[in-house]
Amino acid sequence: MMTKTLRSFFILATMLFAASAIAASGWKIDEEANKALEVFKDEISGSQVFLDQSAGYLIFPKVYKVGIGIGAESGEGALRIGGKTVDYYRTTSGSIGFQLGAQAKSVIIVFMTEASLNKFRNSEGWKVGVDGSVALVDVGAGKAIDTNNIKDPVVGFIFGAKGLMYNLTLEGSKISKLDKSD
Secondary structure, eight states, X not given: OOOHHHHHHHHHHHHXXXXXXXXXXXXXHHHHHHHHHHHHHHHSBTHHHHHHHSSEEEEEEEEEEEEEEEEEEEXXXXXXXXXXXXXXEEEEEEEEEEEEEEEEEEEEEEEOSHHHHXXXXXXXXXXXXXXXXXXXXXXXXXXXXXTTTOOOSEEEEEEEEEEEOSOOOOTTOEEEEEOOOO
């Protein structure tokens, strides 16, 4: 017999993945990505210069996570090169351990070199920590990005977290290309 906690988790996880199964159209992902970029630029000084220096960047405007001991996370995003969307992706992950709650966050993964961008684009499902390491940059609202000190080929930012959830990480996230023909 299932415990109440486990049953609650399965209900939350089912809702999360049902919502992600109803995939957004390309234009809707782009619209949401534009909003997330504006928040990023407004909150973090130097972010536009940083993005302009990159080979490309992946924007997940809303990544939803739910967890009650076991966690599940999913979101859709756009890969931009030269400021233009070239592909769409989904991020998913699961986790086991101390966690309780639900959360929505925005994630931007910046590819600082052509080599790191090409490795990502040529992969069949890219897993953070396995196929590539992402250096998470801790900058809060009102802070600035110091482009002189960031030397990692792939850099990640998590911002705009809403809700209560312990453990902000990208480790173990799998990123897969979506087929969007619109």
